[in-house]
Amino acid sequence: MRTRTFAVIGLAVGLGLAVAAAADPPKVEYQQFASSAGKYKVLFPGAVRTETVEIKTAAGAQSLVLDSVSLPDETLFVVSYIDTPPEAARAEPGPRLDKIRDAIRGTDGKVLSEKGVLVGLEKIPGRDIVVEKPGVVIRARVVLGEKRLYQVMVQGSKEFVTSPTADRFFESFEVTK
Numbered sequence: 001m002r003t004r005t006f007a008v009i010g011l012a013v014g015l016g017l018a019v020a021a022a023a024d025p026p027k028v029e030y031q032q033f034a035s036s037a038g039k040y041k042v043l044f045p046g047a048v049r050t051e052t053v054e055i056k057t058a059a060g061a062q063s064l065v066l067d068s069v070s071l072p073d074e075t076l077f078v079v080s081y082i083d084t085p086p087e088a089a090r091a092e093p094g095p096r097l098d099k100i101r102d103a104i105r106g107t108d109g110k111v112l113s114e115k116g117v118l119v120g121l122e123k124i125p126g127r128d129i130v131v132e133k134p135g136v137v138i139r140a141r142v143v144l145g146e147k148r149l150y151q152v153m154v155q156g157s158k159e160f161v162t163s164p165t166a167d168r169f170f171e172s173f174e175v176t177k
Contacts, residue, residue, distance in 0.1 A: 043172035059085035075156035093125040109133045
């Protein structure tokens with residue numbers, strides 16, 4: 001059942017994301033964004049659009065919040081978060097991160113790289129993942145907060161999502177209180 005929950009999260013984030021154009025990498029000027037509801041802050045490259053998607057899980061309806069910025073070349077920056085049921089929050093991080101990776105990969109993706117990370121002073125467990133799908137590459141940092149799952153993502157060309165410009169977005173992500 002938790003597998004389905006994480007697959008839905010990955011799919012909700014993955015569906016509807018625009019396919020990146022093979023144009024020059026966008027020029028990005030970052031601005032600080034802080035979400036008091038999401039309890040995080042990050043540097044986003046523009047005005048943030050927030051939407052909430054209700055998803056059904058074994059634990060009942062859950063709200064998945066997506067904060068995003070889409071650039072003119074269809075490069076997309078996203079931070080999503082969802083509160084996890086207590087039993088999921090107590091589960092081992094490795095298998096949970098595997099399920100999320102598999103949901104991001106979907107049936108048509110190929111994992112190009114992945115590595116474990118510890119985020120912030122609290123050393124919150126997470127994983128950096130790069131997935132290639134037809135026509136687009138998705139780079140994600142999945143972070144397992146105490147009771148919350150965060151996904152920090154950039155979608156676009158492989159050159160952009162693995163660039164120092166994208167690195168800055170990922171490195172700026174911080175869970176707050």
